Amino acid sequence: MKFRIWLLFLMINLSLFGQRGLIQYSKENGLISNEVRDVEYDHNGFIWLATPKGIERFDGQRFIHFKYDPQDSLGISSNDIQSVVFDGDKTIWATTFNKGLISIQTEKFNIINYNKKYFQSFGSNRIQAIACRDGFVWCVSENGTLLKFNPKNRKSDLFVFSTVKTPDFNSLFFDEIETNKLWLTSSDGLFSFDLITNKWKKYRFKKSTCIHPKLNGRYTNKMTCLTQDSKGNFYVGLNSGGLLYFNQYQGLFKSIRIKIVDLNYEKISSIAWRDSRYLYLCFENREILLFDTKTKEYVRYEESERSTVLPYRIAKMGSQLAVSSSVSGLFIHDESLIYGKKLKPSMKLIQVKYSKKGRSGYQLLGTSNPVLKKIKGVGPTQITLNGLMDTKTFYYLKNGGILVVGGNGMILLDSDLKISRKMLISSYQSIDKRVQNSLLVGDSLLFVGTLDASLIRISLKTFTQTIVYKANQEEPSNVSKENFPLSLVGYKEFVFFSENDQLYRYHVYSKKLDKIRLFTHENADQITCLTICKYHKLWIGTKASGVWSYNLKKATLVNTYNSLNGLKNDDIIQLIVDSESKLWIMNPSSIAIVNPILKTIKCLEKRNGIEGVQTMTITPDSIYFLQGDSYIVSSSAEKLPIPKLAIPYILQIREMNGNARFTSQKSKYMYNQNNLVFEFGVKDFSNSENIRVNYRMLGLDNRWINGTQKNEALYHNLPSGKYIFQVQVIDGFDVRMTSYSFKITKPFWLRWWFLVLSSLAVGFGIWYYMRTRIKRIQSTEQMKSEFSLQINELESKALRAQMNPHFLFNSLNSIRLFILKNEVDNAADYIAKFSKLLRMILNHSRQDMITVYDEIQSLKLYLEFERLRFDQDFDFDLQIDGQEVLDCQIPPMIIQPFIENAIWHGLMPRTAGGGKIRVSFQKQLSGLYVMVQDNGIGREKAKENNRKRSLKEGSVGLQITKDRLKSLTMRTKKMNEFEIEDLIDENGLAIGTLVTLYFETSN
Incomplete structure (x- = not known):
């Protein structure tokens, strides 16, 4: 039974790796401080941050700072920001240490400071917690007083819990089921306040209200945060660690202990729903984990991410989680962009292959003394391949055997998957003989490329070798030609291989070698990889010009895919054609999936969890992305997630020679307001490195102007008339654009009247x-x-x-x-x-x-x-x-x-x-x-x-x-x-x- 529980936990723990992909933003990216005390989303999806050096608004690309300036009477009243809350409309409210409240309009950026210095009716300058509803701001002061603040008339109503000792309230939550209730957590229990009758009610966590009375002595009433489920009941985080489940209709608490030893008694500072089942729990300055409300199990991030994040507060919007860290800045995690599960095996994964009919499959693990590990079908669970070094790949033979190729030779397994023969280089230090690439033709011939720039034909029946091709080398004999040949591919009775910018064709039966000149002197490029599709087309990857297609029948060459028509990079590392004839193109920054029939390109990149990929393998039921000591695996039946396209927006418009600032709601300017600066941005929390930003003034600019490294556009002496300013974001074939229409009026002496x-x-x-x-x-x-x-x-x-x-x-x-x-x-x-x-x-x-x-x-x-x-x-x-x-x-x-x-x-x-x-x-x-x-x-x-x-x-x-x-x-x-x-x-x-x-x- 214990083993089953451990196995279930292990499976849950492994599924956690699908939650990877936290992207960090710190001072290096423009953040004003790495200490972020709170995080919040507004209705447009922008992120607002509370820091000890002011307030930040972040769109994924650019930080906008709001800082205290004694010379600016319109700025914020303090830099020491404790928390930020969005009112659900158009205002962000921020609490300060001792300067009251600050409101910032999310679109116009108008700032109002509320404190006793300016408004005598304001309750307190020390705000512990804040919540907003129906245009009112509800706060609790340091002394435990509940305040209802009306920003319109700038007056406060005070509500005090009628006891000798005032509770130390630390969070507020409006009931989403019974909308007349406001819930408050404190160090002395859970409180409700009726917004209609103004009556208080206290729920104390004690043995008499607990379903499971056997409590650890460290569990106390110090509550920090809470959230509500669909039934109207609450999950409450405790200051000393652990969760409470509170049934408000019965008035009963139920304790949920933390089963992870190193998180016992750690403060839960923030809670957010991932979906209707899972909760994100933020253990202050420790880590974030997922809590399954059905199984009561926990899912953790991998160790490297746990030690990096050190979370303080979390906020959720859609599939996106924003995490503020007390020492590391801001982290963003978007669940919808992650592609597949990340695994870290005990040995390095080299290759994954299935038999021709897909009835069995093995993984090749390890570079020295590797093993074949079964993943499907009958046969040994694990096969050890002693003596094989620098493992390259393996092949299924028609008789059911397997051929494993390494840098120092090969091992042949018979139909019972037992070692029948080995061909190993006696001295592995003989670098010039080391195998770098191979291709199996039928069941009897193996072609390998070696570091001495030779292509060798090996008969698997006799293990005899014949040199098919040896490149001319001007270098000394002890200097090898790296990774020769760069690619080998078979087509019918031919073997195609490359050397630099030259393509060769070898006839297996006639043993005739032909040289195919592909490139002219002007477009010559180094060939990096080859693959064949069923339409008699040879795909050719190059170092600097993308992917070329060569028609084997017509002998025509076309530069089909490059950075100008959808690829992120022209340096091609690997090409694969899957069973649906889609072309997978891997380059250093992304993996493009091309449908040659529909002529569409979709890309997987860093924001999808795809980075540092060294090679990829497509099997009948899975896709593997090998990343050194780990790999990402995804079901081939899983639909490619559509990346969230970056959204362009126009932040504001200002006069070039003045301090006047305008929002995009303004549509008319005077004739003497014709020197304008358009501040624009791109909302993109996916950390995409390949988006392009352009802008233009329609009717004035004849072409799009590159704005990738800019955040504003300047226009001098605009003539009177109607204009449309456009900002465009291009991500592959996906394009999104925003426009701002405005008019510069004519001077009165030029107007019609x-x-x-x-x-x-x-x-x-x-x-x-x-x-x-x-x-x-x-x-x-x-x-x-x-x-x-x-x-x-x-x-x-x-x-x-x-x-x-x-x-x-x-x-x-x-x-x-x-x-x-x-x-x-x-x-x-x-x-x-x-x-x-x-x-x-x-x-x-x-x-x-x-x-x-x-x-x-x-x-x-x-x-x-x-x-x-x-x-x-x-x-x-x-x-x-x-x-x-x-x-x-x-x-x-x-x-x-x-x-x-x-x-x-x-x-x-x-x-x-x-x-x-x-x-x-x-x-x-x-x-x-x-x-x-x-x-x-x-x-x-x-x-x-x-x-x-x-x-x-x-x-x-x-x-x-x-x-x-x-x-x-x-x-x-x-x-x-x-x-x-x-x-x-x-x-x-x-x-x-x-x-x-x-x-x-x-x-």
Whole structure:
């Protein structure tokens, strides 16, 4: 029974090696202090550390320090940080030794210090423990007082346990099942505080509350930490070592003793769940181990890691465990990145092979006097191979036997796996004959390469040797050619081997040796390894140019895989093709797994626990990575873990010439904030050494800029416009990118509204100037027009003034004739009519225009006046074409001169009586037509009468009338004219004169 328990423990202990892979970060990596007192994750997965020299934020690549500076009022209040807690939102809370609390916003890095110096209501500057929920900060002070602190109003509520002695509380935990409870551990038991009723309850660990009363005397009530399981019960760590399981519903404790002797009575300072079954237990300054809550067994890390870590606190997020050490800095362990189990056998593992059908398998162990150890099938459990030195490999033979090859020869085992024959070099010191590489062809031929640069063909039936190839050496004969040939591989009836950059092909049956020239002078590279796949393709590993593929049928060479298309390194150490035709490529920093069909590359490296691998072996059910005195083995059926890709992020943006700092939430900058520094980082706790970081400003940078060794990008004098700053992380074929979009606004004099307003202002100015100019011109023109009108009016008045004396002169002459003739009655009647006409003329002379009706009244009076003067010797007729004619406007006394000429120059010279004058008024669409017609002697006859003024020269009245019409046209901008026409009969004799006056009117 004891043996079974020991074997079970051993198996558990061996499975622990799958928990290896702790990656250390210390002052050498940029950590401010190797003494890390506490560790915590925020919601973005960044790690926050409490140290005696300040607070650290870590992303796996870069530390950001928060340190006390007496010159900086916005910095933290103290460097002596005791613990850090994340509130679940966006704030990290840190406790100090005697300076109260410090809050740091995780995104903006805004810092607020809370202590009695600044806030009198703050409870205490000495905080023992802290927890956060619903925006409140719960603390316990050094004197055991529970404080509920509200950061918004910066006030505290105090709750004191009502006993004479106040408990020494040291940790707080909010119940995840009964959310109204707060649990507190102390040196005097476990306490609960009801957040609703504010009532306390104490649970003391003693015999009466313990399911197993047989307690070691060293177990006390000094509790340090606790965590809750899915049932709502608690695992409690003790200051003096060991665990307590507390059922809160029964109020009972159960002790769980530590079964590891060297961890008895060691303080458990921190607890975290690995999954629903396993707990991580942190033994302060000793080690971390896994506790199986079902079997109550413990799983330890290997000795080298236990002695290195010396943990103080632990924090868990997802599959990642962060460990703070009091002397060694920070350790990170990610369970999801580990590939396989690490084992350390008693003898060095050389090779692992299975028979062709996979029914049996052996491990070759040891370099001197090695052994074959069975791992599967029938046969001896262990076969000792005495005399064989510097073991290389072994081969399964078709008859069931095994051939083991060493540096000093070989041992042949028969089908019963008993030694049947040995071929050993008598003197192992004969270095030039030492075997370095070998290849079994069939069951009868073995090809080996020796240090004297020879390829030897050995018949297994007779153990006779034939030199197939011997390299030409310029070195002395006692100097061997190291590791010749570097690789041997068989394909059908051919054996391929290499020497430096040269490939050779040897035909097994014809014994013909061919030299295949692969490389040109430009791409020549040393061949390091060879392997064959079933697609007639020879894979060639090189020292500095990656992996080449050589088509054996087409004799074509292609550089297929290198550091430019997915490999971590171009130095190839080993090539293997597995049963799925995947190509495994090993180089110094990683192992790449290539799917040539899908053209995908995935890498195993240090973060996967793969480092220091010297060679690898693939068997039907396992994959072995040999690491000197240990090896890693993984099931071939196990899926390759997908490495957690590094995540780029933009930390903040700051002005180059100022102290202003902005978060990536800011999206707009002023035109004078165009000298910007972009601080970026990469969150990667896998310690990958092969990631590449690039950045660019989209639209400004034509290509990606290498930012692997940088953490900021500087851009000077950015023009206004929209930008996208991008950070890219490349890990093999995996790429992840983050972007930050922002805008630099234009200066106000370049903005659209300013340009529009400026254009409007300029346009308005031009319009106003033009308008003022036009108004000025119009005013000038108007003044000129008004002046011209005034002149025309004055001219018209002057013309009328000229006409009135002319008319008066003629009328007074007529009165004089009446008096001379002694025609007193006629003279009196004439004077009466004259006075009436004169009054009418004087009234009309004050007006510029009169109606046709008023003009007709004047013309009637004038014609009657003239008939009286000429003894009723003519008749007159006034004709009107419609009533609308009477309302038309014409100048006063404009027709009178034509009637006067018709009477005096047309009718009076007639020898026969019957003179007649007809005046007609006609309204047309274009204007008013006035026609004055007489039946006088005509103008030609009138010229012959030798009167004082001929019509050709124009009488005074006609000239004045002509000037008046011209003036009227200028003033009214309307046509006003007259035309005189001689009337003749069919015989060409004058029968009168027709005068037509035209006055343009508005339609």
